[in-house]
Amino acid sequence: MTATSKPRLLSLDVFRGATVAAMILVNNPGDWGHIYAPLEHSAWNGCTPTDLIFPFFLFIVGVSIVYAMESKAEVKANHSKMLWGAFRRMLILIVISLVTQLLFHPGFAHLRFPGVLQRIGLVYFISTLIYLKTTQKTRDVLLGALLVGYYLIMAYVPVPDxxxxxxxxETNMGAWVDRMVFSxxxxxxxxxxxxxxxxxxxxxxxxxxxxxxxxGSWLKQKNNHDAVKVSWLFAYGIIAIVTGLIWDLxxxxxxxxxxxSYVLYSGGWAMVALALCFWLIDVQGHKKPAMFFVPLGVNAITAYVLSNYIPHYITNKKYFGGGNLYQLIFEPYIQPYVASALSGLLLVFIIWALMRILYKRNIVIKV
Incomplete structure (x- = not known):
């Protein structure tokens, strides 16, 4: 737990906070049988607004790596310490996920090994390693190789089963690998x-x-005006979206x-969203309307972890009359779809209130 000290990119905190709020909302409806279509994941192929949330978060992780590490990364003697810190963070995220599962579902026999925090941790550590040990040109080549290589594996390599x-x-290569590795x-x-x-x-x-x-590297450049950065970021975002849609065919x-195709499509929308936030907040100075999301953005992982615990006391606990809070407050009085969405929004506000207390005290909880 540390106090905030270094200046932060406000638009990035707002974007991260809005993403976390959306993640909490879609993960915690009052009634899973009554969910508005945009708040649901696609059944398989396709992309709803909900499907953009997780890639937005990983995109933000990448931007944050640059803002957090650029100055220290210039000195190679710092790399070992930085990599150890990233590795430690990865392990903590994995442990938090596994412990959370065990608290609510004791026993190792059916413990889920993959998960959201596990993926965030792995991606963060590997991306940090790549950032510290390669040039931007190499990273661009590696980015292309990952996309093309994954396409070739999934579309052309026969699955042993x-x-x-x-x-x-159930029959794609990724599913086969998971069954072999995790059972x-x-x-x-x-x-x-x-x-x-x-x-x-x-x-x-x-x-x-x-x-x-x-x-992140593009936004940190000092030889371009902010308006130029925003324009190109919008342009690259649109190009990525269109390319993703073509690859989708x-x-x-x-x-x-x-x-x-999902990487490019979701990444393009993330660029557009961040460009909009950057232009409105950091360039035009419209900060007050966006400040609501900052407490969630500053303590994003803490907010996400709490969103796994607090719903237990809202949806699983029985209160007056033998019902949970949703059944007592929303269900009897409001149309089902509206009630379900409002219940999710209530949880967002509860967690926001807790994060605001930390923010007001200038506290950032880091893993």
Missing amino acids: TGKASLDP TNHLWSESKTWDPEGLLGTLPAIATCLLGVRV FFPINKALWTS
């Missing part, structure tokens, strides 16, 4: 045969983070597989 390449949920006892509980945060999908997820690194946009 079936003898042919597949992009279906079916330790995969996503809804399927037991594949996992949306699987091991092979970490490769294109790294590409998403490297897009963020590229954008033969390698479908798919969050669960984290396809290469």
Whole structure:
């Protein structure tokens, strides 16, 4: 736990905070049977606004790597310490995820090994290693290689179980790798045969983070005016979106597989969103309307972890009359879809209030 000291890019904190708020909202509806379509994930191929949240976060991780490490990275003697710090953070995120599961579902027999925090940790550590040990030109080449290489693996390499390449949920190469490495006892509980945060999908997820690194390096340049940076960031974002849509024609946009087309499509929208935030907040100075999201952005991981705990006391605990808070406050009085969404918003505000207390005391909890 540390006090904030270095100046931060306010638009990045706002973008991160809005992403965390959206993540909390879509993960905690009052009633899973009544969810507005934009607040649901795609059944398989395709992309809803909800499907953009996780890649936005990994993109932001990439931008943050540059802002946090650029000055220290210039001295190679610092690299070992920085890599150890990144490795330690990765381990802590993995442990937090596993401990959270064990608290709510005791026992190791069906403990899920892949997960959101696990992917964030792995991507963060590997991207930090790449950032510290390569030039931007090398990172650009590696980004392209990850996207093309993953496409070739998924679309053309025969899966041992079936003898042919597949992009279906249970028969794709990523699902096979996860079953071989983790066994079916330790995969996503809804399927037991594949996992949306699987091991092979970490490769294109790294590409998403490297897009963020590229954008962070671009924004940190001092030889371009902010207006020029915003214009090019918008342009690159639109190009990435269009390229992703073209690639979608033969390698479908798919969050669960984290396809290469999905990396470009979601990364393009992340560039557009960050460009808009940067222009409005850091360039034009419209800060007050966006300040709501800053407490969530400054303590993003803390907010996310709490969003796994607090709902337990809202949805699982029985209160007056034998109902949970959703059943007591929302369900009897409001149309089901509205009630379900309002319940999720209530949780966002509860966690925001807790993060605001930390923010007002200038506290950042770091893992």
